[in-house]
Amino acid sequence: MNEDLIAKYNVPTPRYTSYPPANYFHDQFTNEDFEKAVIASNETQPQNLSFYIHIPFCRHLCHYCGCNSYPMAKDEVIAAYIEALKKEIRKVLPLLDKNRKISQIHYGGGSPSSIPLHYLKEINELLLSQFSCTDAPEIAIECHPGYLDENNWMELIKAGFNRCSIGVQDFNEKVLKGVNRRPSLLNMETIFGLLRAHGVSINLDFIYGLPYQTVQSFEETLQKAVSLKPDRLVTFSYAHVPWVNKAMLILEKNGLPSPQEKSGMYDAAKRILTSNGYQSVGLDHFVLPDDDLNKALQSGQLHRNFQGYCTRKTTGQVYAFGVTAISQLSMAYSQNTKNIPEYIQKMNDGEFSIIKGYTLNKEEQIAKEVITTLMCNNRLNWKELSSHIGVDEADIKHAISYSEDSLAEFAKDGIITYSPEEIKITPEGFLFVRNVAASFDPLMKGNTKLYSKPV
Incomplete structure (x- = not known):
């Protein structure tokens, strides 16, 4: 692995096991x-x-x-x-x-x-x-x-x-x-x-x-x-x-x-x-x-x-x-309490024990599909994604942080290849797919949350 790439891209980045994290x-x-x-x-x-x-x-x-x-x-x-x-x-x-x-x-x-x-x-x-x-x-x-x-x-x-x-x-x-x-x-x-x-x-x-x-x-x-x-x-x-x-x-x-x-x-x-x-x-x-x-x-x-x-x-x-x-539903996430006695008591009382969650708006649902598709398949075909989620390509790009400059930078470093139709992660860039995904994430603008590093 190119040490210059590690130095540049090995920065705290979401794992994207969910979107939003x-x-x-x-x-x-x-x-x-x-x-x-x-x-x-x-x-x-x-x-x-x-x-x-x-x-x-x-x-x-x-x-x-x-x-x-x-x-x-x-x-x-x-x-x-x-x-x-x-x-x-x-x-x-x-x-x-x-x-x-x-x-x-x-x-x-x-x-x-x-x-x-x-x-x-x-x-x-x-x-x-x-x-x-x-x-x-x-x-x-x-x-x-x-x-x-x-x-x-x-x-x-x-x-x-x-x-x-x-x-x-x-x-x-x-x-x-x-x-x-x-x-x-x-x-x-x-x-x-x-x-x-x-x-x-x-x-x-x-x-x-x-x-x-x-x-x-x-x-x-x-x-x-x-x-x-x-x-x-x-x-x-x-x-x-x-x-x-x-x-x-x-x-x-x-x-x-x-x-x-x-x-x-x-x-x-x-x-x-x-x-x-x-x-x-x-x-x-x-x-x-x-x-x-x-x-x-x-x-x-x-x-x-x-x-x-x-x-x-x-x-x-x-x-x-x-x-x-x-729980991971199409439009929402929810998490139960972390306290075992409290969880048991809530269930005995006939209540749910939700302590936090998140409801995704329309734009976030689109960003979720973009990031999940890229993270899982190491490629992103805009036409295929548009057909899968029923949203026009232009509207998909409008909902996320789409930047030709960012894509050009990743391509220059050998992380991706891309065309107007498709983005592909290269074998050399595989470890840094999280970085590419983060570039599409509107929530990363001004983000101060803590994450692990890719490597």
Whole structure:
């Protein structure tokens, strides 16, 4: 990677897992606003239903984590939390059109695999009893392999999960110890054998940019990963945001790799994975050629929500349940309280627990489509986008911060190629797609909010 490009473009920039980013949500968004948004979502696209379940508990808190996670609670608190989750689900589902179909259920955290697993089966059964499903819906869970034995993996299979994202993060135990993460209880070959025998798709998740990682050590981790042949590999760039999680300051003491070293890790990952038959998808995913994500990318149909990349077929509006959970509807976002006792009490009182959210105006809905399309597909065809959202090309450009000067600057630096019809991110500019997206964002003018850096 050109060090001049890193110096120029490695500046704090939104990740754009949502538009607007979550730090724009405000506390004037009320429970009533949420209920109205849910009802209105029945008349907007996409029509498929995606459900997100947030399990906040972890047996140990990793120092690098930027998620909404909490130390493991007592059994009675977990039981009360799950009962509150069910009450929230039962409060939302009657607001949804029964003719809509489930295309995705996703569990995140925290470590959703850290609690008694029968609870997850009960929640799946509750959701699936209320709606029919699309063909091959994705029922996915993020798993911490440090605490799962063979019986636990079998419980997940019996609960109906057909995709497991296994949070390996690194195979190097020195790295894991430095970030307070426990290595896998079982060897990966055993886990793969169990899941493969029951037709479960497997993601392996890794993080680069952690203390004690080097380009060579990360190469060794990925060589081991490709030998297992998972369906998807994800290589997340560590986002250093100590104002979100003060434990990240511990990582500073242990020593974080430089941006140049991180760039080398990403380059090594891409070289190893693509030479072993994986296709690069989005910012951080690598998939096999026949994977639906790759097919969606090739046809310009790749999408993303807070849970990660997905196809437009799988993607639905996301109805999220649990403490801190964020619902992602076509015209609004809403987030639940971060306080577990408060969440439980609100559910017991028959109330929603919204603490903040955001309603998008027409221009912001257009900007959302522009930025999401570019971030997911590494290209932006104005005619295709116009057809997809039913807005004239001129009106699209008027709604965003469209600047020929900015595009010319990116092109001069080799970040993009562009014509009046289309913008494409170059292979050299791939790490800086966030910068290009930000150039279209009207909200970035005079912005003083805090973000992580691309590299």
